[in-house]
Amino acid sequence: MSTSTSTEAATAVVADLVDRILVLQYPRLAESLVTEELTVTQLRILFVLARRHQAIATHEVAEAVRLSLPATGRAVDRLVCAGLADRKEDEHDRRVKLVALTAAGIDLLRERFQLESQELRELLSILPRAVRDRLTAAVSEALTYLPEVPRLQVLND
Numbered sequence: 001m002s003t004s005t006s007t008e009a010a011t012a013v014v015a016d017l018v019d020r021i022l023v024l025q026y027p028r029l030a031e032s033l034v035t036e037e038l039t040v041t042q043l044r045i046l047f048v049l050a051r052r053h054q055a056i057a058t059h060e061v062a063e064a065v066r067l068s069l070p071a072t073g074r075a076v077d078r079l080v081c082a083g084l085a086d087r088k089e090d091e092h093d094r095r096v097k098l099v100a101l102t103a104a105g106i107d108l109l110r111e112r113f114q115l116e117s118q119e120l121r122e123l124l125s126i127l128p129r130a131v132r133d134r135l136t137a138a139v140s141e142a143l144t145y146l147p148e149v150p151r152l153q154v155l156n157d
Contacts, residue, residue, distance in 0.1 A: 020123070028112075032112035041075045042075050044065045045085070046084065046101065049061070049101045055088070055098035058087075059096075076099055079105070083104045085100065085102060085105055086099070086102050
């Protein structure tokens with residue numbers, strides 16, 4: 001009998017941990033949506049743009065959020081009007097419109113929608129020190145095997 005953890009068991013444990021962390025974030029996330037007057041679609045688009053290091057075509061955004069091109073275009077229009085996204089023509093094909101986050105869009109995601117470190121600190125403070133140390137070591141080691149997440153950054157023209 002093997003003592004190693006199966007992928008399914010590891011998935012269940014990590015998903016449970018992430019769910020418990022995210023539950024702390026839900027009230028702040030909901031408040032941010034209301035305060036910023038963002039729709040869920042607009043927020044999804046902002047997160048798609050945040051994962052990219054370059055401007056992407058509107059049709060790629062539509063595919064990523066699983067919306068029609070016209071619906072995506074309208075949502076992008078509202079983000080552009082709010083100053084959260086920028087849209088420009090592709091240099092090689094003027095029919096293609098490229099979309100990217102603006103500095104204001106990045107600031108909004110950082111300030112309102114990133115994991116709140118104070119809330120996470122309070123959650124982790126409940127753990128005994130030895131458990132925290134093992135968790136830190138295990139997660140640190142796991143992160144060396146996982147792809148890096150793009151950091152929020154403004155694209156230069």
